[in-house]
Amino acid sequence: MKLLEETIARIPPLDDAAMRLARERLLNHPATDGLGKLRDVIVHYAGITGKSTPEPSKKCTIICCADHGIAALHTSAYPSETTAQMTANYLISRGAAANAFANFAASDLLVVNMGIAGNTMDIPGLVDRHIAEGTENFTLGPAMTREQAVQAVETGIKLVSACAENGYNCFLPGEMGISNTAASAAICAVCCGISPEEATGRGTNISDERLQEKISVVRRGLEVNRPDPEDGIDVLAKVGGFEFGCIAGIVLGAAANKSLVLLDGFNSSAAALIAVALAPRCRDYLMASHISAEKGHKAVLQKLGLSPWMNLRLRLGEGCGAAISSSMLDAAVHAYLTLDENDDVEFKQEQMPAEPPTVTDKTFNFYLRTMPTLDKQSMMLCQSRIDNLAKPLECLGYLEQIAVELSGILADERPETELGFTLLCFSKGNSLKHPQKQLINAFAEHAKAEVLLACLRPELPPTAAFDFGRVTAEDITFGTPIIGIALTEASPTDPIGTKAAKLRQALLDENGNLLYAADEFLSHIPKELKSDAAAIMGAMIAAAHNSSLILLDDEATEIIARYTEALCPDIKPYILHIQPALLQLGIKTAGGITACLGKKLVDAALHMLNDMKTFAETSVPVANDGPGVRRQSKPSTPSGRHVPGEE
Numbered sequence: 001m002k003l004l005e006e007t008i009a010r011i012p013p014l015d016d017a018a019m020r021l022a023r024e025r026l027l028n029h030p031a032t033d034g035l036g037k038l039r040d041v042i043v044h045y046a047g048i049t050g051k052s053t054p055e056p057s058k059k060c061t062i063i064c065c066a067d068h069g070i071a072a073l074h075t076s077a078y079p080s081e082t083t084a085q086m087t088a089n090y091l092i093s094r095g096a097a098a099n100a101f102a103n104f105a106a107s108d109l110l111v112v113n114m115g116i117a118g119n120t121m122d123i124p125g126l127v128d129r130h131i132a133e134g135t136e137n138f139t140l141g142p143a144m145t146r147e148q149a150v151q152a153v154e155t156g157i158k159l160v161s162a163c164a165e166n167g168y169n170c171f172l173p174g175e176m177g178i179s180n181t182a183a184s185a186a187i188c189a190v191c192c193g194i195s196p197e198e199a200t201g202r203g204t205n206i207s208d209e210r211l212q213e214k215i216s217v218v219r220r221g222l223e224v225n226r227p228d229p230e231d232g233i234d235v236l237a238k239v240g241g242f243e244f245g246c247i248a249g250i251v252l253g254a255a256a257n258k259s260l261v262l263l264d265g266f267n268s269s270a271a272a273l274i275a276v277a278l279a280p281r282c283r284d285y286l287m288a289s290h291i292s293a294e295k296g297h298k299a300v301l302q303k304l305g306l307s308p309w310m311n312l313r314l315r316l317g318e319g320c321g322a323a324i325s326s327s328m329l330d331a332a333v334h335a336y337l338t339l340d341e342n343d344d345v346e347f348k349q350e351q352m353p354a355e356p357p358t359v360t361d362k363t364f365n366f367y368l369r370t371m372p373t374l375d376k377q378s379m380m381l382c383q384s385r386i387d388n389l390a391k392p393l394e395c396l397g398y399l400e401q402i403a404v405e406l407s408g409i410l411a412d413e414r415p416e417t418e419l420g421f422t423l424l425c426f427s428k429g430n431s432l433k434h435p436q437k438q439l440i441n442a443f444a445e446h447a448k449a450e451v452l453l454a455c456l457r458p459e460l461p462p463t464a465a466f467d468f469g470r471v472t473a474e475d476i477t478f479g480t481p482i483i484g485i486a487l488t489e490a491s492p493t494d495p496i497g498t499k500a501a502k503l504r505q506a507l508l509d510e511n512g513n514l515l516y517a518a519d520e521f522l523s524h525i526p527k528e529l530k531s532d533a534a535a536i537m538g539a540m541i542a543a544a545h546n547s548s549l550i551l552l553d554d555e556a557t558e559i560i561a562r563y564t565e566a567l568c569p570d571i572k573p574y575i576l577h578i579q580p581a582l583l584q585l586g587i588k589t590a591g592g593i594t595a596c597l598g599k600k601l602v603d604a605a606l607h608m609l610n611d612m613k614t615f616a617e618t619s620v621p622v623a624n625d626g627p628g629v630r631r632q633s634k635p636s637t638p639s640g641r642h643v644p645g646e647e
Contacts, residue, residue, distance in 0.1 A: 003154045004249075008279040010256040014047030021052035022336075029339050031435035034496035035593070036586030037309065038332040041287065045333065048260050048285055049169060056333055057170035057260070059107035059326055060163050061319045062250060063090060063098050064156075064175045064243035066115035067134030069143065070221070071179040075214040077204040077392060077625040080134075080178045084118045085620045087111060087176060089390055091125045095613025097316055097391055098174055101323035104607040107172060112159065114152060114242035129155045131242050138186070139220040142238045149237040149245055153278075156249020157256075164257035171261045172326060173250050173268045174319035175243040181294060181317075184270035185218045186239035188296040191229045191273040192303045196222065201266070201295035203315070204392035207626045232277030240274065247271035248278070255282035262287050262322040262329070263306070265314055266294035272304060289325035290314055291584075293397060310583055312601075313397025320396065320604075327446075327600050328585075335442035345437040347425075347453040350472055354457065356464035367470070367541045371570035374408030382407035382414065382609070389612040390620040393628035398582060402605040405573055409547050410481055417606045421551075421599050422476045423449045423484040423592040426469070426535045428456050432591070433492040440591040447596035449484065452476065458531045462522060465531035469538030477546035482602065484595030485539050486553035487532050497588040500555035502526055503533075507559055518567035536560045544574035551576050551598040554590040576602070 022043045026032045032039055046052050065087045071080040089096045090111045102109040112127040113120055117134040120126055131151055135143035144152075160171060177183075181203035189199040196218040202211055225238035236245050248271045254261045263269050263286055276283050288306035291297060293315040301308060309325050382404050387393060394400065407413050423444055432440070432453070444451050454472050456465055477483055489498055506524055509515050516524055525533050536557055541564070543550050552561050552575060565572050578598035579587060587594050615622050615634045622632035 001150050003157060004150060007157050007252050007256045011252070011279055011281045012258065013281065014284050015050040016047070018050050018052045019043050019047040022046035025052070025339065029435050031439050034587060034589030036588060037307070038328070038585055038587065041329060042332050042336050044287070045260060045329065048258060050258055053337065054333060057326065057329060058168050059105060059170045059172060060110055060168045061098060061102045061107045061172040061174060061323065062110045062112060062159060063318060064112050064114050064173065064246040066177045066242035067117040068177055068179040068183060068241050069135045069137035070139065070182055070217055072137060073139065073213065073217050074210065075179045075182040075217055077206045077623040077628055078178055079621055079624065080117065082621055083176055083178050084116050084120060085618070086390070087113065087116060087120060087126065088123050089618045089620055091123050093613050093618045095390060095611070095618055096318060097320050097396070097608065097612060098318035100607045100611035101318070101320045101604065103611050104604050105323035105326045107323060107326065110159070112246060114155065114246050135241050138239050139217055139224060142225055143240055144237050144242070146233055146237045149233045149240070152236070152242045152245025153249040153252065156246040157253035160250050160253030160257060160259070164259060169259045170326060171250055171254050171259060172264065172319040172322035173247045173261065174264055175247060175267050175317050177241055177243050180241055180243065180267055182214050182217055183239060183241045183244065184267045185296055186221050187235055187244070187270040187273055188300050189218060189222060190227050190235055190239070191277065192299040194296070194299055198299065199296035203294070204623070205394055205626045205628055210625050230277065232274040235277065236274050244271040244274060248275040251275035251282050251286065252279055255279070255285040259285065260287065261285055262289050262325050264289060264319050264322040265292035265317050266297040266300065267317040269297060269300045269304065273300060276304060287325070290321035309585055312399060312582060314395065315397070316391055316395040324600065324604050328597055331443055331446040331597065334446050335439055338438055338442045339435070341438060345441040347437070347451045349453045349455055351455050352457045352460070352464070352468045356460050357467045359463040359467045367545050368568045371544060371568065372547055374405070374573050375411035376408065378411050378413045379404050379408040385414065385614065386609065387631045388614045388616070388633065390615055390618045391612070393623060393626065393631060396608060399601070399605040399608055402576065402602055403609045406549055406602065409549055409574060414609060415606060417603070417610050419482055419606070420480045421447060421449045421482040421484065422480045423451045423486065423595060424454060424473060424476060424539060425451060425486045425488060425592050426454045426456055426532060427488040428458055428490055432488055436492065436591060439589070440593065443593045443596040447599040449596055449599065451592070454535070456531050456535055458528065460531070462530045462534035465534040466538035469535035470542040473539035474542040474546060477543045477548040480548065482549045482551065482599065483543045484551040484553060484592050484599065485536060485557055486592035486595055487536065487556050487590050489590060490528065497555070499529060499532065499590065500588070502529060503556050503559045507563070514562060514566065518563050521563045533560050537564050540564050540571065540575065541568065544571045548574070549576060549602070550574050551595040552578055553592055553595040554588065556590060
């Protein structure tokens with residue numbers, strides 16, 4: 001208990017001086033005005049680290065593993081021995097989501113045994129902080145003793161303190177423990193003051209019948225134990241788990257060491273409720289990576305006062321969402337650190353021809369009527385592999401959808417991890433000034449994107465702009481499978497988001513719906529934006545026609561894309577809508593920043609597809625409840641390798 005008390009006493013407030021200097025530096029660069037939440041993240045990160053010019057993060061993903069007594073009540077789609085088998089997967093097979101997303105984020109990975117039932121002596125590299133053979137069944141009494149709860153929290157503190165001594169300053173906590181979403185639901189219900197029905201979700205994608213049983217387990221646990229929401233140790237001891245205590249300790253230890261904790265999903269956020277109940281100041285050292293598909297997560301984030309960066313419909317607690325958000329933090333910090341560089345950035349440029357080409361309806365209709373279809377066989381094989389990766393069914397949400405659609409676009413059931421990416425940015429003349437170029441270049445570097453600045457001639461008719469966009473994108477996508485398509489503002493002096501605001505006013509109603517028929521919307525666009533819209537349309541149609549994935553950028557490109565999709569529905573599978581569909585960062589800056597962040601989502605999806613291993617390649621059991629029973633299996637060839645699509 002002494003370590004816990006000392007750690008809480010050492011948690012400092014955020015560094016106001018560092019935050020002020022960071023804020024002033026950003027204000028000196030108006031080009032950053034449209035970065036939305038990322039701008040606040042930079043200032044917040046400066047306050048956490050105490051450095052107005054923070055260094056790039058050094059990340060550690062810590063997966064805390066423990067069993068739960070309530071697993072005997074069948075609240076999960078997987079048997080209790082899965083905890084030990086998944087722990088082996090992290091360190092022997094190295095084929096779990098935690099491995100894949102740590103690889104993606106360039107994060108080191110630490111796996112900790114907090115209370116796995118069974119022998120784990122043969123798992124190399126496992127950090128043994130075993131407290132007991134799992135918790136007790138909390139429907140019959142407390143999950144653990146108060147002393148064990150303190151021990152679990154202090155274990156997390158010690159782990160983080162050791163990491164901080166080695167230079168780590170960004171922690172991505174994750175967990176593994178069958179039935180731990182039932183424990184999270186109980187913590188959520190008591191700390192947020194909501195009912196078991198409101199707090200309890202499907203976890204490992206369980207059936208309706210098992211969900212009702214799970215809700216009943218949570219209700220009985222709360223009735224039997226009556227945990228005190230004001231006492232974090234009491235909540236942990238009565239309805240928590242050892243891994244929750246460890247994550248709470250990670251939060252407290254990180255705060256005491258002026259380090260950031262990027263919360264993953266429902267479970268890590270529930271553990272953060274315990275930490276905040278013990279030390280409210282530690283809330284300042286938290287950021288929320290995403291809003292989980294788990295039912296109670298929204299209430300938990302509201303209680304913590306945190307706003308998520310993404311909505312990817314994830315429901316897996318292995319640090320996946322935290323890894324993606326850590327990459328976005330890296331991008332923001334990289335951009336911030338380049339703001340004062342004096343070297344001018346020079347992008348490759350393509351000038352629109354001075355003489356307008358002859359563009360007929362025949363040319364336009366050719367592209368619309370000959371749009372290729374996705375390769376269904378590749379998509380089926382890709383989906384089968386994803387279903388049979390060692391994880392609950394459909395737990396990686398939109399990342400699974402991105403991977404499957406990309407496999408259909410490329411006619412490749414397993415596209416490689418590092419795919420080429422070009423950012424095509426349409427500009428009127430040389431309208432980009434140094435600070436804007438610096439910002440775009442920083443995000444493009446982080447996304448490993450080549451940048452092509454396509455210079456329009458607004459005095460020419462929209463048909464010429466359409467053809468310029470078509471030809472330019474066609475040239476790019478003959479050799480590049482992923483293209484980002486963006487605009488810049490008309491003038492460096494225009495307020496950020498000017499084009500988007502004009503298009504929104506001209507083309508959308510007050511509810512954001514399309515006002516006009518697709519074949520007439522160009523006539524309603526302000527004259528000065530017709531060439532922008534036409535060029536974007538031409539680029540999207542040509543890129544899709546060449547079977548490339550299209551990453552959209554700011555609201556202006558989103559609006560044009562929606563009308564293009566209405567005009568040519570066959571183009572829809574080739575377009576990835578990034579913000580606000582997936583990212584919730586409020587970025588208004590044009591020029592490809594959002595598209596570059598979208599490329600990191602694609603990269604994460606491909607790491608999932610390529611780095612994770614199937615049930616057949618591991619010792620992990622398949623689901624015994626819910627839709628996973630029908631779609632997960634462990635077939636193998638004589639060589640022992642999984643064959644996607646076999647049943």
